[in-house]
Amino acid sequence: AQSVSQHNHHVILSEAASLELGCNYSYGGTVNLFWYVQYPGQHLQLLLKYFSGDPLVKGIKGFEAEFIKSKFSFNLRKPSVQWSDTAEYFCAVLSSGGYQKVTFGTGTKLQVIP
């Protein structure tokens, strides 16, 4: 069965600091990868996704993620965070083949201090 690990459960950063949130998955086949964000009081929304092609994916609000197949990782990065980035971030993996199924990580709460 596939699984997704987000090692950082709670991250606190000051504004303008750089961000990197880890995401590792276990699945032997072809995967598609996502990062979702849930701002306080808002719906879960897609931040970025990787399906194929360039392993460096750019998303909304200056976020990017790099797919490293050899490391089974899909870490999320942002060079300079803002207070408005305070939210919970979820990594997710979509398995291919048969009936597709999305597996989410447990989430990382990011708190940005002004």
Added chain:
Amino acid sequence: KAGVTQTPRYLIKTRGQQVTLSCSPISGHRSVSWYQQTPGQGLQFLFEYFSETQRNKGNFPGRFSGRQFSNSRSEMNVSTLELGDSALYLCASRTGQPQTYEQYFGPGTRLTVT
């Protein structure tokens, strides 16, 4: 285009009761997935419906069931509620095309079991 809507937004039930949650997908979306979100567990996949058929199912007991209607609206039912069923239940819709798997989430139904 209207987003995914879920009703009710909040529910309080007692142990042993049953509950039905409703989800209306984005117009034109034929796939609806349900997730249970709890602190520390992240999002756990319950099931997915496509064109009124259950396409995939997560590892939840048979007390959790669902269905989808011809207009793509979906309902989820939990029978014999337990305290551990307290969670945010999220519904997500997508077009159903295999090439893209972009899910759009609703605001969720907060279920509290006392």
